[in-house]
Amino acid sequence: MKKFIYGILVVVLLGACQEEVFLELNTVQPQPVIEAFWTDVGIFNFVRLSKSKDFYSTETNEIIQDASVFIKNDETGEVFPFRFVEQGGRYIPVNNAAGEIGKAYSLHVAWGDNVYTASGVLQDAPVLDSIVYNFRDDRLFREQGYYLTLYGDIPFEDNNYYRLRVVRNDTLLNNRNDYLLFDDSFGTSILNRGFELSGFPFQANDRVRLELFRLNRDAFDYLNQLVGLLFNDGGLFSPPPQNPASNIQLVTGEDQPLGYFKVSPVRTATITVAPDG
Structure with missing residues (x-):
């Protein structure tokens, strides 16, 4: 009988927690967000650059249009430049370039005084x-x-x-x-x-x-962390929101990047x- 009463009390207490709780998160300066896809199919390849916003903000992210973007084949040194397309709000490879299975590639982004890079291997496809x-x-x-x-x-x-x-x-x-x-x-x-x-x-x-x-492991881990963030409602039983760990490195400059670089075959x-x- 005691166990039954205790169970009822727990349900009542949990049911009483109806007030929506918003965490008081510090407002931070916007950071560059880089989302980069490089596959063996040209139409899937793009780089999107934007500025981050506060966790609870409902505004759209500001697009960065004035960056220099290219991807390099780290084995041959071949460079694939990207150009900004206003209609899609992103950078796409010139001549619809694509990667080659088994090759290693690196992303290079220069924006203002900041230079960013990331790398990955284009693996065989299932x-x-x-x-x-x-x-x-x-x-x-x-x-x-x-x-x-x-x-x-x-x-x-x-x-x-x-x-x-x-x-x-x-x-x-x-x-x-x-x-x-x-x-x-x-x-x-x-x-x-x-x-x-x-x-x-x-x-x-x-x-x-x-x-x-x-995917490469670092891109897979990023997406798993992103899903966890998307399910974070800021309630009592959710951990404080935290950005996923980016696989993009800051080479020079002061603005640390968010986002990820995905190198992958696509079927x-x-x-x-x-x-x-």
């Missing part, structure tokens, strides 16, 4: 074989809809760090619940068995593109959900 879908009825914790299962193969013994992006009807699903990150903690047969996208119900006639990236698979019958 194999994507097929996508199938099945209709599932509405259940507890699962919406009614069509659910996709991805098949393929991961033949690598190490450096297995992946992100799967989902694009529905040409729109990238990019909310905090949409980040699909996985490694080989439970083996490498996840694609052989079939990787079901259980959190993504689709409707008839949806066109879905899956994009699989094989895509596309399917249109046909209505039954």
Whole structure:
């Protein structure tokens, strides 16, 4: 009986904690935020530079347009310059340049008195074989809809760090619940068995593109920390918000960077959900 009463008290106490709590975070000077993608497919490659904002700010980040940006093949010395495109608010490689599997690359950004660099290896890509879908009825914790299962193969013994992006009807699903990150903690047969996208119900006639990236460990760690930050509500049971650890280094200057450099192969698979019958 005592255990039952204690349990009720705990529930009542927790239920009484309804007041939203905002942490008093110090206002800091904006820092440069660098988001850089370098893959073996030119249309995926870009560098976005902006200025950071306070954690609770609802304003959009200010775009940095006057930086000098290039990526270098560290083995051959070949340089790939980038140019700023105002329409997209980012820098893209001249002539739609792309990386080569097995090569090491470095990012170089100069902005004002600051110079930044980062590096990574463009590793071999896993194999994507097929996508199938099945209709599932509405259940507890699962919406009614069509659910996709991805098949393929991961033949690598190490450096297995992946992100799967989902694009529905040409729109990238990019909310905090949409980040699909996985490694080989439970083996490498996840694609052989079939990787079901259980959190993504689709409707008839949806066109879905899956994009699989094989990441370097530092980029994978950054994204994991970013997801943790996105789920931080600033409440009593959440740790103080902290920026993810960047894999970009400050070479000269005083403004420490935020953001990350992702070097990765990309493999895509596309399917249109046909209505039954």
